[in-house]
Amino acid sequence: MSDEMLRGLVIRAQSGFFTVHTPQDDIVCQVRGRLKQTRQATDLLALGDTVHISLLPNGTGMIEKIDPRRNALTRKANTDRGARNQRYQPRTTVQGQVLVANIDRAFFVLACANPAPHLRFLDRLLVIAERDQIPVTICLNKVDLVEREQVEQWMKPYKKIGYDYLLVSAKNGEGVEILRQALHQGISVFTGPSGVGKSSLLNALFPELGLAVSAVSSATTKGRHTTVYPELIPLPGGGWLADTPGIRTIGLHDIEPYEVDAYFREIAPLVADCEFSDCTHLKESGCAVKKSVEYGMIDINRYESYCRIRNGELDNN
Numbered sequence: 001m002s003d004e005m006l007r008g009l010v011i012r013a014q015s016g017f018f019t020v021h022t023p024q025d026d027i028v029c030q031v032r033g034r035l036k037q038t039r040q041a042t043d044l045l046a047l048g049d050t051v052h053i054s055l056l057p058n059g060t061g062m063i064e065k066i067d068p069r070r071n072a073l074t075r076k077a078n079t080d081r082g083a084r085n086q087r088y089q090p091r092t093t094v095q096g097q098v099l100v101a102n103i104d105r106a107f108f109v110l111a112c113a114n115p116a117p118h119l120r121f122l123d124r125l126l127v128i129a130e131r132d133q134i135p136v137t138i139c140l141n142k143v144d145l146v147e148r149e150q151v152e153q154w155m156k157p158y159k160k161i162g163y164d165y166l167l168v169s170a171k172n173g174e175g176v177e178i179l180r181q182a183l184h185q186g187i188s189v190f191t192g193p194s195g196v197g198k199s200s201l202l203n204a205l206f207p208e209l210g211l212a213v214s215a216v217s218s219a220t221t222k223g224r225h226t227t228v229y230p231e232l233i234p235l236p237g238g239g240w241l242a243d244t245p246g247i248r249t250i251g252l253h254d255i256e257p258y259e260v261d262a263y264f265r266e267i268a269p270l271v272a273d274c275e276f277s278d279c280t281h282l283k284e285s286g287c288a289v290k291k292s293v294e295y296g297m298i299d300i301n302r303y304e305s306y307c308r309i310r311n312g313e314l315d316n317n
């Protein structure tokens, strides 16, 4: 065995084997037994983890050390075939399964029309991103279908609270180059409801990929390899795209009602001004949040999303 330790990125996870991308090669690795005891099974290793490996004589590797994560996108455990197949998964876990770690940016794709933008759904995704500390760009596709004024009106409340957004059209190419540049930066997640044009966009962005992306090409199965295992796909020109089927079903699990106000950027700074320290901002008197809504400082639709999430309406519809 060589003493040399290589640092690399976990780009594929497959039944206890992990493919680690290193400057030299992509190396299939197993995990040092000792590491399995120090971390939750659902949480042990994920796509996007940076690891240190030793090389074995047969060309495979052993993961010896996992670097701390900057962030991680999680999903309720035990709902996915892949998770159940994992030997080390305790069946009773209530913890989230880590889908991707160290995400540089999540792109939440919506359509301007067909289907109309589902802003409640967007607000739920933004809550998750705030909780997991994942930078977000809202990606509004099919801008060729509506008036620019309408688009600006939808995005105004989001712009006001500091969210980035891109206006794109897979059809006429608008914004595609800007999105491509953004995707070259590290590890990206690309998600959104079906029909918004994710596959079309990826095809316009990277025709070379040939839609080799299962999570985002659910409708089209022609001419792509079918990935059952989550992976990071290397993008032509740099960067990685997370392709994990579970991303489609991220929910608001593990968020306690009292935490929700912390994940609305425009609400969080006001909470200290509410009369009651345990204010829910739903119906209390002396609520600084409600006052701000009345005065038009907080967007009424964003507040409505807050109320629904606070009330436990966690469905993804």
Ligand SMILES: Nc1nc2c(ncn2[C@@H]2O[C@H](COP(=O)(O)OP(=O)(O)O)[C@@H](O)[C@H]2O)c(=O)[nH]1
Pocket (backbone or CB within 6 Å): 141, 142, 143, 144, 145, 168, 169, 170, 171, 172, 193, 194, 195, 196, 197, 198, 199, 200, 201, 216, 217, 218, 219
């Ligand atoms: N007008 C218009 N239609 C688009 C655009 N992008 C995608 N579409 C259409 O929207 C439908 C759904 O696209 P698809 O890429 O399969 O969406 P996905 O389910 O998110 O992957 C298809 O009929 C596309 O041709 C766009 O920018 N403008």
Ligand SMILES: [Mg+2]
Pocket (backbone or CB within 6 Å): 195, 198, 199, 200, 216, 217, 218, 219, 220
């Ligand atoms: Mg698709």
Ligand SMILES: [Zn+2]
Pocket (backbone or CB within 6 Å): 271, 274, 275, 279, 280, 281, 282, 284, 286, 287, 288, 289, 290
């Ligand atoms: Zn309040």
